[in-house]
Amino acid sequence: MTLTIDGQPVSAEPGDSVAAVLLRLDPPFSRTTPVSGSPRTPYCMMGVCFECLASVDGVASTQTCLVQVREGMRVERQHGRRVLTMVMSQDTAVSDVDSLNGMPRGVSP
Numbered sequence: 786m787t788l789t790i791d792g793q794p795v796s797a798e799p800g801d802s803v804a805a806v807l808l809r810l811d812p813p814f815s816r817t818t819p820v821s822g823s824p825r826t827p828y829c830m831m832g833v834c835f836e837c838l839a840s841v842d843g844v845a846s847t848q849t850c851l852v853q854v855r856e857g858m859r860v861e862r863q864h865g866r867r868v869l870t871m872v873m874s875q876d877t878a879v880s881d882v883d884s885l886n887g888m889p890r891g892v893s894p
């Protein structure tokens with residue numbers, strides 16, 4: 786099957802995680818840090834380290850080690866600080882990003 790990473794078509798096998806596909810790229814990284822801009826690479830492959838965050842089908846900071854590839858999936862590696870997105874309901878504004886460090890709540894840069 787074929788997905789796109791940063792707009793480039795990439796082949797993958799059914800059952801591959803997105804993180805596994807990112808590790809096969811050259812250079813193999815999923816994101817850069819908001820502080821230094823250094824590249825980070827999927828590490829634990831089991832949802833613990835948060836080094837594999839990338840945008841998957843428009844959803845930023847997705848743990849790509851926990852997502853299997855699908856035909857036509859769009860993946861963008863994240864660079865630096867995530868753009869703040871707000872989810873609005875009728876009465877409540879909710880942010881899924883820590884306002885101090887720009888990372889998902891509970892994640893340190």
Ligand code: FES
Nearest residue numbers: 830833834835850
């Ligand atoms: S590789 Fe560690 S959380 Fe995904």
